[in-house]
Amino acid sequence: MSKQAMSKPGSPQAASHQQAFDEPLWWGLFSAGGVCFAVLLPAVILFIGVLLPLGLLPADALSYERATALLFSVPGFLFVGAVVCLPLFHAAHRLRHGLFDISVGRDGFNKKLMYGAAALLSMLALGLVVAGMLS
Numbered sequence: 349m350s351k352q353a354m355s356k357p358g359s360p361q362a363a364s365h366q367q368a369f370d371e372p373l374w375w376g377l378f379s380a381g382g383v384c385f386a387v388l389l390p391a392v393i394l395f396i397g398v399l400l401p402l403g404l405l406p407a408d409a410l411s412y413e414r415a416t417a418l419l420f421s422v423p424g425f426l427f428v429g430a431v432v433c434l435p436l437f438h439a440a441h442r443l444r445h446g447l448f449d450i451s452v453g454r455d456g457f458n459k460k461l462m463y464g465a466a467a468l469l470s471m472l473a474l475g476l477v478v479a480g481m482l483s
Contacts, residue, residue, distance in 0.1 A: 374437075374441055374444075374463065375441070377434065377437035377438070377441065378437065378438050378441035378442070380434050380437075380438075381434035381435045381436070381437045381438025381439070381441075382435075382438050384430045384431060384434045384435060384438075385434070385435040385438055388430055388431050389431060389435070392431060396410070416480070419477065419480065420477060420480035420481045420483075421481065424477055424481075425474065425477050425478070425481070428473050428474060428477050429470075429474060432469075432470070432473045433466075433469075433470035433473060433474065436466040436469050436470055437463070437466045437470075439466070440462035440463050440465065440466035441462070441463075443458075443462050444458050444459055444462040444463070447462075
């Protein structure tokens with residue numbers, strides 16, 4: 349028994365299009381990105397954008413030396429992965445399905461474009477952290 353995926357009912361594609369085997373992967377990344385976006389990003393904004401400028405945190409809490417030491421480490425790598433990379437895949441999934449809903453482009457192309465852009469930007473962000481760790 350095969351399920352229909354990403355094809356409008358009654359369209360010519362609906363009869364021949366099989367469900368993509370990679371769809372659970374994209375939904376998993378979408379879910380993880382949404383959780384990280386909803387939980388971690390507000391905390392980052394609170395600490396860096398509100399508490400630090402108001403002087404409610406020690407001034408040296410995010411000095412340049414301390415911030416670079418934290419960012420260019422294994423915990424910094426994981427932090428960038430959770431705060432930057434996972435929300436990128438969340439946004440890519442939303443954009444892909446949004447484009448499908450308004451019938452813009454072909455789903456195969458949109459899928460490659462959105463997830464490819466998220467992957468490239470993720471590799472760039474994590475590559476910068478790794479480059480900082482090695483220098």
